[in-house]
Amino acid sequence: MSDLLRLATAGSVDDGKSTLVGRLLYDTKSVLADQIDAVTRASVDRGLSTPDLSLLVDGLRAEREQGITIDVAYRYFATPKRSFVLADTPGHVQYTRNTVSGASTAQLVILLTDARKGVIEQTRRHAAVLALLGVPRLVLAVNKIDLVDNPAEVFAEISAEFNELTSKLGWATEDVIEIPVSALHGDNIASRSENTPYYTGPSLIEHLESVPVDADSTGTHALGLRFPVQYVIRPRTAEYPDYRGYAGQIAAGSVSPGDEIVVLPSGKKTTVERIDTPDGELAVAQAGRSVTLILADEVDISRGDIIASVHDAPESIDTFDATVCWLGDKGLRPGARLLLKHGAKTTQAIVGALVERFDEQTLTAQPSPESLELNDIGRVSLRLAEPIPADDYRTNRHTGSFLLIDPAGGNTLAAGLVGDVLTSVEVGTSV
Amino acid sequence: MRIAPIMTITTTGSEPVSTNTTERELGLTEFDTLAALESEAIHIFREVAGEFERPVILFSGGKDSTVLLHLALKAFWPAPLPFALLHVDTGHNLDEVLEFRDKVVERYGLRLHVASVEEYLADGRLTERPDGIRNPLQTVPLLDAITEHRFDAVFGGGRRDEERSRAKERIFSLRNAFGQWDPKRQRPELWNLYNGKHAPGEHVRVFPLSNWTELDIWRYIAREDIDLASIYYAHERPVYSRDGMWMTPGVWGGPNENEVLETRSVRYRTVGDGSTTGAIISDAADNQAILAEVAASRLTERGATRGDDRVSEAAMEDRKREGYF
Secondary structure, eight states: OOOOEEEEEETTTSSSSHHHHHHHHHHHTTTOOOHHHHHHHHHHHHTSSSSOOOOHHHHHHHHHHEEEEEEEEEEEESSSSSSSEEEEOOOSGHHHHHHHHHHTOSSSEEEEEEEETTHHHHHHHHHHHHHTTOOOOOEEEOGGGSSSHHHHHHHHHHHHHHHHHHHHHHGGGGGEEEEEBBBTTBBBBBOOTTTTOOOOOHHHHHHHSSSSSOSSSSOOOOOOEEEOEEEEEEEOOSOOOTOOEEEEEOOSSOOOOOOOEEEETTTTEEEEEEEEEETOSSSSEETTOOEEEEEOOOOOOOTEEEEEESSSSSOEEEEEEEEEOOOOSSSSSTTTTEEEETEEEEEEEEEEEEEEEEEETTEEEEEOOBBBBBTTTEEEEEEEEEEEEETTTTOOTTTTTEEEOOOOTTOOEEEEESSHHHHHOOOTTTT | OOOOOOGGGOOOTSSSSSSSSSHTTTTTOOOHHHHHHHHHHHHHHHHHHHOSSSSSEOOOOSSHHHHHHHHHHHHHSSSSSSSSSEEOOSSSOOOHHHHHHHHHHHHHHHOOEEEHOOOOOOOOSSOTTTTTOOGGGGHHHHHHHHHTTTTTEOOOOTTTSSSGGGOOOOSOOOOOOOOOOOHHHHHHBBTTBOOOOTTTTTTEOOOOOTTHHHHHHHHHHHHOOOOOOGOOOOOOOEEETTTTTEEEOBTTBOOOOOOOEEEEEESSSOOOOTBBBEOOOOOOSHHHHHHHHHHHHSOOOHHBHHHHHHGGGTTTHHHHHHOOO
């Protein structure tokens, strides 16, 4: 079992997200005395009578001035069983792009809702975005459960509604869990609470400690080897005059010496002779590991190529439709010339038609929009100067994802997902 | 791994990370938190080497930059490190740290650039602050060195667990021609696709240790048996108490009339300017003892021993906006 879990939070403003994060840090003893002192001092300076725990997490001047979270912040906590990297994302609708950033690497997302409000529009919007991004596991933390009159009934209703929503969005039942919590009082956070006798499941931390985590963080081991070549290691030293190693981080599958591989997009084939690391050779290396491959034959390979298993190599594509989350301040229109980064390869791209725009509120698609604006999700057709060996995003988050970059300013304009990802979250107007 | 003289490492010969030989023979070496963090950092180093023209590693001789250098050497092994080092020397460093810096540079045959605050003070480009603290003065020599050498990527050992504003920093952090960080205009960072595009004159600060905690750093130092500056381990030293920190006397002044010099067993948790970085009372003389001490500490390393972060609620954010790391 992996002992590192990458997770993110999502939820609308005032659902108590900062309090929940503060509580997770506090209950795992990840907040130290001087940090508490600093928050207490700052709270007193503001005329507050009790420490405002949101000051623990809101680090920027502008955030403290406005009392809201603007940008993703990363928190670290650990229990004896696992270490956690938590991307704490803002809840405001206008910061959806930060939710996308935070959730892109998450193996699990804690979605927060206020028990008094239940599954609201923002819950649906976030769930749809998380489905699109292929987040493998979800927790719905039904917060402020102590503030409703008939908690057992309310929790059962919210759970049922959320289950219906998430199964329509494509999650399996076992990958989704609802937990009634009070972040303020600590109910069902570190330990099961006596205040919720109707709930028999694990506490939030128990669940985070025990939820299965796939080593490649993509939710699948179905693919053969995917190895984006990042860098060619050629020492040219007296000791290693002829050494030629291909360095990278395994994006999917695993590799062993003797494996037959194909280099993409050239299509040349050879076998893996050795897996090198500074700590010695490996007999097998799994997804997630940074290694150096030594190949049996001298083939022409450079940064940006992908080494794949010969048995299930991906197709190299230069014209395709993809789902994009638009993150740029200026909208996207057909004909835009951009840069596309996939793995270690950057190439030129031209946007053809805007196929459809996804309406997160109704969870439906509108055909042929005029433009995609900030935070819009839609399907576009793309044409590339050079082909990329890509997998469907639903099969692999690493080889199925790309960035669109502004060639002039260099800013990241879109998160891209290869394949017909949008269709899988189109659930019609019935939701 | 102990990256001793590179020449002694062979492709099969060095000490395995895992002590479980059977597991290792099967190739099932543990892919735990440290292995995942190591792989992530190595990935980042290789991305930068692949995308930038003139990267440099900011090296202070402290534990984070020593771990950073160790990971960089691993990322390109068995080739020589394709980057130079840059040290911003405040003139207020502890002797042991400078000795360690030079020893490391010699051992691995590295190139070292030094930007000297002392020189800037001598020729009037900078003025000593009334409080004598030199950490904030590092920014100008740092930015000048970046401009002079046309560095386009600058690696730092910053970790997001250190401080609230650092928690908001991207792994690839774009800086304008003035070296400024604008927290409201950060690029989204998605998957493990890092965007290194920048305009001429701009540069990118890169933080491969972003996701490491202080405890991860110490666990990794113990596991890899990484050589550190001696001040991290308990030793007897004449110190005086100031603002709850144990300070070493030096060219930066002190002790004052009402401060008493006494010999204590101490160690440093962070390496910074001698005038603002204090030692802690400690008997922890080896990695295991330090691990136990760090795990039990109720104070963060910066809260315990760094005076410069106590200046204001947003001290770090403000310095970063000016071009500091």
